Amino acid sequence: MNALKKIKYSYRSEQKHWVGDGFHVYGLLRPTDDLNKFISPFVMLDYASPKEFSSSKQRRGVGEHPHRGIETVTFAYQGEVEHRDSSGGGGVIKPGDVQWMTAGSGLVHDEYHSDEFSKKGGTFEMVQLWINLPKRNKMTMPKYQEISNQDIPKILLGENTELRVIAGTYKGQKGPSSTFSEINMYDIISKENKKVSLKFKNGSNTVILIMCGELEIENQTFRDKNILIFEQEGNEVAFKVANDFKALILNGDPIDEPIVAHGPFVMNTKEEIYKAFTDYQNGKMGSL
Numbered sequence: 001m002n003a004l005k006k007i008k009y010s011y012r013s014e015q016k017h018w019v020g021d022g023f024h025v026y027g028l029l030r031p032t033d034d035l036n037k038f039i040s041p042f043v044m045l046d047y048a049s050p051k052e053f054s055s056s057k058q059r060r061g062v063g064e065h066p067h068r069g070i071e072t073v074t075f076a077y078q079g080e081v082e083h084r085d086s087s088g089g090g091g092v093i094k095p096g097d098v099q100w101m102t103a104g105s106g107l108v109h110d111e112y113h114s115d116e117f118s119k120k121g122g123t124f125e126m127v128q129l130w131i132n133l134p135k136r137n138k139m140t141m142p143k144y145q146e147i148s149n150q151d152i153p154k155i156l157l158g159e160n161t162e163l164r165v166i167a168g169t170y171k172g173q174k175g176p177s178s179t180f181s182e183i184n185m186y187d188i189i190s191k192e193n194k195k196v197s198l199k200f201k202n203g204s205n206t207v208i209l210i211m212c213g214e215l216e217i218e219n220q221t222f223r224d225k226n227i228l229i230f231e232q233e234g235n236e237v238a239f240k241v242a243n244d245f246k247a248l249i250l251n252g253d254p255i256d257e258p259i260v261a262h263g264p265f266v267m268n269t270k271e272e273i274y275k276a277f278t279d280y281q282n283g284k285m286g287s288l
């Protein structure tokens with residue numbers, strides 16, 4: 001039996017803030033008490049909507065900082081991001097590429113516009129998502145997955161509608177990313193009016209970020225920078241898209257464990273947060 005998942009929350013953020021001097025973002029998901037249950041395992045999402053940067057001799061971005069207890073996933077849509085971390089991971093993420101960094105027990109990294117993009121300037125668009133790690137994996141070894149556009153399966157849903165399977169599966173097609181909990185992650189780019197139906201497990205959480213175009217669902221139309229968060233009940237999400245549409249679709253089994261989030265650390269208890277700060281200050285998360 002198919003049952004549609006209904007919208008639980010929908011909102012836009014009108015407020016942009018700077019992350020370092022390179023990422024001008026809308027903070028669209030945060031681990032609040034209201035949202036946690038319906039967005040878990042996802043904890044945070046920042047959307048750097050398309051923005052023009054002039055050419056610059058200096059790279060814009062965020063300097064060295066730590067993470068523990070999560071994975072940070074960076075999706076480049078326009079422009080290039082360059083990354084280095086203390087576990088030896090690093091590289092340039094180009095349009096269509098995804099970088100999946102498991103902070104686990106802890107690392108430090110920096111995130112900048114690439115040299116080439118900085119010199120040339122241009123339009124920059126990116127998403128950064130934080131995924132919670134289950135308690136049993138919080139202190140796993142740091143890991144880095146570089147997922148290039150060409151490794152991501154692309155499925156045509158219509159003549160001009162493409163779905164990319166970044167993680168999990170879509171109709172048996174597997175995405176390249178390895179995950180610690182069950183996650184399906186797609187993006188959809190469409191240049192036509194199209195009905196889309198996605199099947200997800202009953203009880204799973206589903207979040208959609210609309211980056212451009214229009215999405216029609218439950219007799220309402222939502223536009224760019226809108227977040228939709230769905231009820232856990234139901235096994236299908238169905239909507240219509242139009243007008244040069246682009247969205248990121250996140251689905252996952254909720255991690256039903258306490259969350260204490262502070263700055264770059266997401267743990268299960270306050271004591272573990274204090275420990276993270278001390279370990280970082282004592283250099284236990286490494287250096288660049």
Ligand code: MN
Binds near residue numbers: 065067072
């Ligand atoms: Mn970071």
